[in-house]
Amino acid sequence: MTSQAVVVDKIKKIVPPLSHDYHKGQAGRVGVVGGSEDYTGAAYFSAIAALKSGVDMAHVICEPGAATVIKGYSPDLMVHPYLRINENNRSAAKSERIIDTVAELFPRIHVLVVGPGLSRDALMLEYAKGIILRAKKENLPIIIDADGLFLVQNDPGIIQNYQKAVLTPNVNEFRRLCNTMGIPNDNTSLEEKTLRLSKLFGVTIIQKGKNDIISNGESVIVCDTTGSPRRCGGQGDILTGLIATFIAWGRAYENKLWNHDNSIQSSELPVLASYAGCTIVRECSRVAFEEFGRSMQTSDLIPKIGPVLDKLYSR
């Protein structure tokens, strides 16, 4: 088990100072792949969480109908309607062209979230797979959630041993991933199972539950920050956006955007970003629940992100 206090201190080191010397984009640029015929809130929650936690730019890459709606949620997001569902004249060549178009955005972003509101539409999943494979070639960190995990569960090779990946399964998704990797559903502790799963996958995994259990296959850290008893849909999407922010900040740290002692290793970033995201979303949920009680919805967390981040991680 890694000490939480040590991790908190390290996270504080990757939060960029707020300086008048920076240019647009240096404090982070995030891309979210998701948003389909049935789901628009999820991709919005992920992208707006990144923006509200302090990145400079957040992109959403989605299906055109979803794009119209997500653009409407916020003029602060950049929403690219590149993906398609159920096309009649679908062809491999066309899919490649769409994936090329998405990949043209890669130089403009530091980290990719794949999955919020993606749906299980076969074509959407095909794009997601193509986008993940392309992002890996470019060495782009990738966070995978929701229907992106469905993809990975059926084809683990897509992401296996890509150390810049973070997977964020909930209880059911975690069980299915364990099944895929042949980890028996026995009485082993969740900590042990998470460690084993992340070791087998060669990626960082957050097992979201009453506590969030984070492992990169070497060590385990538990996030037991008090959250809220409301389990309304969408809080996991907020989490992915927050993790994306900290991973983007990790890049800025590595690039020496500001002077520091270079004490954080690149390999530590996925776990630090994961722990930061888990603590922030839980505290936002606790504060929002205090205000709204049983009526609390995920959108109520959004205005809490900034103050909570400052409270937990300002230097």
Added chain:
Amino acid sequence: MTSQAVVVDKIKKIVPPLSHDYHKGQAGRVGVVGGSEDYTGAAYFSAIAALKSGVDMAHVICEPGAATVIKGYSPDLMVHPYLRINENNRSAAKSERIIDTVAELFPRIHVLVVGPGLSRDALMLEYAKGIILRAKKENLPIIIDADGLFLVQNDPGIIQNYQKAVLTPNVNEFRRLCNTMGIPNDNTSLEEKTLRLSKLFGVTIIQKGKNDIISNGESVIVCDTTGSPRRCGGQGDILTGLIATFIAWGRAYENKLWNHDNSIQSSELPVLASYAGCTIVRECSRVAFEEFGRSMQTSDLIPKIGPVLDKLYSR
């Protein structure tokens, strides 16, 4: 007449405790079938009322143009644009496929509301009918309001003797349902008429009026909670969402999500949920009217739902 105090005590027993041990979805998942070319507010009011009263997830199943708008009202709803109006190449097979698609959502929900903003478009009514018949096969509780009642008035067999159904007619809809069932428009009291209508239909009926009269064909309970003198459109939609929440909670109660004395019978749930919904919407309306007076709109009720529910039914 059933004693209101006894009913209030029973309702308090089906409100789930707020526990950190639950997973997403366990506090309720609601589906609303409605939302068409002409109407988008109604289905939104119903779904958001369910969410604001404390279910974890609320789905809307509607026509694509309506979906874009309803998604825009709130990123917290899941809106499925599966239904169609006035299609040129309409066919029975195509309708069946659409109904199949809707039915695929049934394992993900605990209760269905049919009618808010459905319209009287022939094709929309055909889907609604197909969806109701399919939901009955799955033993899913169904709340029918507005244009869903138009459907039932013309073809009562669709819902007759389905004990998990709640019908929520206003004065005019009630008169038409009575006509259909051959109950004369005489001087018999409304309580007596509601009792007779619900007995003949074999479902729970709420006759919405100055007082709300609720009967399951065996007993009658009157909700005379003070509401507001504003009769703006949409308050009935809020009611359906609230009833849906309590019916979903009834399922959680039956599933023993928490420890309890098992004193509530399944057969009591429709009446308990109906009474809870009527009291909450009336008190929300009273409180909103106090604040907004003649300007009060139905959307003004939404932020009142949480505090009112806590005041009336917290344990």
